[in-house]
Amino acid sequence: MPILEGQGVTKYFGGLAAVSHVDFHIDQGEILGLIGPNGAGKTTLFNLISAAFPISSGEIRFKGQKLNGLKPHQICKMGIARTFQETKVFANMPVLQNVLVGAFFGSPKRVPTADAAREAGQALEFVGLSAMSATPVKDLTLAHQKRVEVARALATKPELLLLDELMAGLNPAEVSEAMELVTRIRDRGITILMVEHVMKAIMGICGRVMVLHHGEKIAEGTCNEISCNKTVIEIYLGVETHAGS
């Protein structure tokens, strides 16, 4: 049974359909990649799932439960956590405090302080930032800030994690590290939906890929199927023409 399911998901900004009648599903335990050219509606779809925006029409179900009309903090407490394309860390707070916010408020029940502290410590260790727990996040590199976001999201104990361009702006070594991190998160049993432009990362770790273009879903399948798909190649590289014709 899919952990997350969308039917006819649509979002209008004024008259413009940023996401239009998208049906999708994410299976328990998989890593689903979401790709598409700039402006395809990938982040909008993220924002609809995490309830940053209200949905215009259609519905999204998480473990069979309808998400329409819920607030972001309720979505988080249900078990869906996210990171942001432009990192939205609590810049002036130390790394540990950032993660503590997730640990304290991410669960539906009240978390005792000792548990939250332990949870936050474990999340930091998992992403490899234990040594920096007292550093203000603004003093960290972009790669480390993105890890803080991941740790913060993990501290909310999600079942589904939405990663919005985790690899953007990272150097090749950092990309490999981030790929390894995402795989380890999946191995913990957390389902992952990731938006990514770094194709190496998508091809390396995603089980399945979904392609959006102008707000519509144009393809879906395994990495191999997608990389051979004619429509996908056309939207990324343009229509093939022959010299002289």
Add this chain to the structure above:
Amino acid sequence: MDISKFTSKKFLLAAGLVLAILIFLVTLPAYSSNSNVGIWVTILMYIILTVSWVMFSGSTGYMSLAVAAFFGLGMYTAAFLYPKSGPLLPLPAVIIIGGLVSFVFALVTGLVTLRLKGMYFAIFTFGFSVLLYHLMVFYELQIIGKRGQYLTPITNQTAFYIVLIILVLTLLTAYLIRRSRLGLAMQSIGESEDAAAHMGVNTTMVKVITFAISASFMGATGAALAPKWEYIDPTVAFNTFYSFMPVLMAVFGGMRELYGPVIGAAIFAYTERTLRLRFPYYYMLAFGIALILIIIYLPGGLTGLVPKLQGKLRGVIAKLRKGGQSEQHANT
């Protein structure tokens, strides 16, 4: 070096200092002139208004200009319940009700307006103070037909002790909030409200609750001061001056630490008083210039200087030590 020893020493020092100040304040009326006690009431009042303003606005970054509104609501509550014709309720009850009235008003306005961000929230809260002022003017002139309210007076001493109790409660609340998960939630809202919401923080509730808690201290203070002033009217009660002063005092003192606004308000209120008596025409000018200088050169306020000076001091000590060592080295 054992860090826990150091921190506990620091803690003892802070506790001792607080105790000393408290003893000084509690015994103050015993050896101070009546008018001096009156000055202290004003100073403590500004400290409460500033600390309670920082309680909400300092960490969330929502600049509220509604201090005058909640302060004035407390005053008018006292005017209705503690009038010249004879108190309807004992003074402590009046003060608690004054706090409650402001709490409820803040709760309702908070629910409506805390969706507004930045500038819009500041302007709304400012408008709210002005609106209450005009409503009161309308009520007094058109409905009851007399301007201003007289209250059963209380002595400076009584006012002083009441305000001191409110101050202690305000500081205690501010301290506990800063250390609690509510404080963490507020801080995260101030840093990035979107991220806080997506991490499970019920941002609306956190904002509304803390807005209301901070307003209740403003209301209680208003209810305590109105009988001391004996007469209030809308111009006295809903003076937007009380909305701006806490902001200036907080910026002046610095908002990082709890004692920042306390020091800022105390110095500001005291010098304002002295300067106003000596240079009635220039004191605001001097204040304006001082404030601009502080914002430009000390963005952390007066107390923002402390870590800087500490750092410098450490640097100097390290240099001296190094110098001593190299000298030794040269000697050998």
